[in-house]
Amino acid sequence: MVTQYIYGVPVETFAVVKEVAHGTELPCFSWEKNMTFTCPLGKEDMVYGLGETMRGINKRGARYISFNYDDFRHRDDMPSMYGSHNFIVVDGEKTFGAFFDTPAKVVFDIDSAGNGLLSVACESSDLRLYIVEGESAYSVVKEFLGIIGRSFLPPLWAFGYGQSRWGYKTARDISRVAAKHREAGIPLDYICLDIDYMDRYIDFTVHKRRFPKMAAYVKMMLEQGLHLVPIVDAGIKIEPGNAVYEEGVQKGYFCKNQDGRDFQAEVWPGMTHFPDFMRETVRAWFGSQYRFYTELGLEGFWNDMNEPAIFSTESRKKNAPPDAERGDPDQPGRHIADYKDFFHRLDDGRRISNYKVHNVYGAMMTKASGEGLEKLLDKRYLLFSRSSYIGAHRYGGIWTGDNESSWRMLRQNVYHMPSLNMCGFLYSGADTGGFGGNTSRELLLRWLAVSVFTPLMRNHSAIGTRKQECYRFRGTEDFQSIISLRYRLLPYLYSEYMKAALRQDMLIRPLAFDYPDDEKARRIEDQLMVGEGIMIAPILEKGVNGRIVYLPEPMTEVRYSGGSFTCMDVGAGERTAMAPLNTVVFYIRRGKLVPVGKAVSNTAEMDLLDVELLGSGTSYEQYVDDGSTKECSLDRCVVRRP
Ligand code: MIG
Numbered sequence: 001m002v003t004q005y006i007y008g009v010p011v012e013t014f015a016v017v018k019e020v021a022h023g024t025e026l027p028c029f030s031w032e033k034n035m036t037f038t039c040p041l042g043k044e045d046m047v048y049g050l051g052e053t054m055r056g057i058n059k060r061g062a063r064y065i066s067f068n069y070d071d072f073r074h075r076d077d078m079p080s081m082y083g084s085h086n087f088i089v090v091d092g093e094k095t096f097g098a099f100f101d102t103p104a105k106v107v108f109d110i111d112s113a114g115n116g117l118l119s120v121a122c123e124s125s126d127l128r129l130y131i132v133e134g135e136s137a138y139s140v141v142k143e144f145l146g147i148i149g150r151s152f153l154p155p156l157w158a159f160g161y162g163q164s165r166w167g168y169k170t171a172r173d174i175s176r177v178a179a180k181h182r183e184a185g186i187p188l189d190y191i192c193l194d195i196d197y198m199d200r201y202i203d204f205t206v207h208k209r210r211f212p213k214m215a216a217y218v219k220m221m222l223e224q225g226l227h228l229v230p231i232v233d234a235g236i237k238i239e240p241g242n243a244v245y246e247e248g249v250q251k252g253y254f255c256k257n258q259d260g261r262d263f264q265a266e267v268w269p270g271m272t273h274f275p276d277f278m279r280e281t282v283r284a285w286f287g288s289q290y291r292f293y294t295e296l297g298l299e300g301f302w303n304d305m306n307e308p309a310i311f312s313t314e315s316r317k318k319n320a321p322p323d324a325e326r327g328d329p330d331q332p333g334r335h336i337a338d339y340k341d342f343f344h345r346l347d348d349g350r351r352i353s354n355y356k357v358h359n360v361y362g363a364m365m366t367k368a369s370g371e372g373l374e375k376l377l378d379k380r381y382l383l384f385s386r387s388s389y390i391g392a393h394r395y396g397g398i399w400t401g402d403n404e405s406s407w408r409m410l411r412q413n414v415y416h417m418p419s420l421n422m423c424g425f426l427y428s429g430a431d432t433g434g435f436g437g438n439t440s441r442e443l444l445l446r447w448l449a450v451s452v453f454t455p456l457m458r459n460h461s462a463i464g465t466r467k468q469e470c471y472r473f474r475g476t477e478d479f480q481s482i483i484s485l486r487y488r489l490l491p492y493l494y495s496e497y498m499k500a501a502l503r504q505d506m507l508i509r510p511l512a513f514d515y516p517d518d519e520k521a522r523r524i525e526d527q528l529m530v531g532e533g534i535m536i537a538p539i540l541e542k543g544v545n546g547r548i549v550y551l552p553e554p555m556t557e558v559r560y561s562g563g564s565f566t567c568m569d570v571g572a573g574e575r576t577a578m579a580p581l582n583t584v585v586f587y588i589r590r591g592k593l594v595p596v597g598k599a600v601s602n603t604a605e606m607d608l609l610d611v612e613l614l615g616s617g618t619s620y621e622q623y624v625d626d627g628s629t630k631e632c633s634l635d636r637c638v639v640r641r642p
Pocket of ligand 1: 461
């Protein structure tokens with residue numbers, strides 16, 4: 001059961017789509033006039049949720065700040081990331097969920113002092129608070145997913161392997177990446193185009209010399225089974241002749257500064273204006289711009305810099321010392337000042353600073369793009385964004401931004417997945433191999449073995465770092481093998497994704513959700529449930545060949561290497577599972593089946609129905625469609641029996 005409590009006059013965030021009953025007396029929390037909500041935690045209580053935040057799956061013991069922020073140094077104690085997902089679940093003496101639906105800054109102190117106090121401080125006094133009751137943490141999450149609406153349904157090809165790097169400049173670079181994958185026998189479904197495909201970083205342009213005859217190029221790549229996925233940044237370059245800029249200025253579609261002029265911020269293209277995504281007409285206008293791409297045959301996009309990230313502003317340029325530090329959301333600095341410096345016009349007529357609606361800006365860009373693409377295409381599109389807020393999960397996925405090539409970040413990827421799923425973001429994943437820093441062969445192989453199980457499986461890295469396309473490493477067949485596992489598992493992974501989305505359920509869960517009465521399983525954070533039948537226990541450490549795995553029940557241990565599956569029934573309890581670098585080990589729950597397909601070089605070659613069934617179950621309900629239809633429903637499930 002969900003109940004909402006309204007304070008002040010909340011700004012529309014579009015997070016909740018279902019009618020929710022209003023309550024009168026707030027349960028679970030005490031409320032202070034300064035909009036701080038507190039609640040005592042039991043000694044053993046766990047707190048889940050908060051989507052894209054650092055640290056483990058149990059969020060207890062630290063502070064987290066919802067204030068969307070672009071910081072490529074992903075430290076453990078970093079309070080904010082690119083998205084704000086203000087949903088928490090307290091699981092213990094009392095079990096309930098709470099969603100603080102406000103686009104302004106929120107500070108979650110989840111017992112950071114160790115005195116058993118949970119406190120949530122909302123900066124704005126205009127908010128909706130949803131209290132979710134349920135019998136278990138998992139049922140609370142399912143109730144919550146039920147009110148925020150169905151997660152984004154990407155096309156089948158979006159579940160293939162994707163290669164990306166900041167630094168690919170020309171069609172030749174892209175063709176080389178494609179050819180090298182083909183030569184190495186590594187399956188591939190898409191290649192991302194980072195900012196250099198554009199003409200001087202201007203959105204809705206293609207650099208004429210670097211990508212001559214773009215439409216023909218897109219078509220040729222598609223014929224090889226490869227989609228191109230261009231990046232789109234939030235800021236629109238200020239430049240006479242840039243049609244989007246001119247129309248936006250003329251129609252008043254950009255954010256304003258204090259004196260009512262269009263706000264200027266420096267980002268990749270130089271000085272830009274930010275579209276005022278808070279307004280419906282502006283969203284419709286921006287979304288319709290994607291026609292430029294769809295007419296070229298493009299069907300997949302990633303939206304970046306939409307926190308919005310700002311390098312500099314007019315006023316900062318004038319006043320700031322040249323070495324102005326990057327702002328820290330915890331210690332308001334320059335960036336905070338930037339966000340207080342520009343204004344939106346809401347559909348209800350209010351003029352409001354970005355600072356007060358900051359956390360939904362990126363989500364509104366996603367909504368704009370998603371709604372635009374929905375109109376422009378007669379099939380499903382791929383979209384993932386860097387910045388997000390709950391609600392954006394209905395229009396696209398997210399990637400977790402500029403991580404680094406480190407074992408710590410690989411582990412963080414594992415922690416992120418269930419937390420994001422609790423907030424509706426089923427389609428997500430990290431930069432496999434790591435974005436910043438130099439990856440290693442070992443790290444990339446282990447990371448791929450995790451990404452095999454995340455809906456977005458994309459190798460992406462920053463300019464200037466060690467190149468990390470799989471074909472650049474010795475023993476390419478090991479990479480080939482792990483990526484081929486992804487394709488062989490697609491009949492299962494795609495089916496489980498679609499069923500989870502259509503049922504408004506999670507795809508990737510902590511063990512605690514499936515084994516709530518198993519005290520040991522409840523505390524495990526480095527193993528995850530993927531769909532109804534699979535448990536993974538990935539290797540997240542350097543220099544080891546195996547790990548201890550905890551099985552809450554007897555399962556089938558599956559090892560994949562050299563292109564084949566070996567299955568073995570194993571008992572409950574702890575066991576040591578050896579997995580050399582070329583081997584992926586995972587588990588199938590007792591009584592479940594996992595359909596696996598044939599090895600293919602991309603999803604276009606795939607026959608979802610041509611499967612063999614692994615595991616001990618007697619039937620499997622498989623979701624099957626053509627991979628792109630918009631008519632998705634559970635009626636498309638077929639029952640498979642061994
Ligand atoms: O300021 O487009 O997170 O994935 O490669 C950096 C260049 C801008 C940040 C994204 C990253 C992308 C990069 N972008």
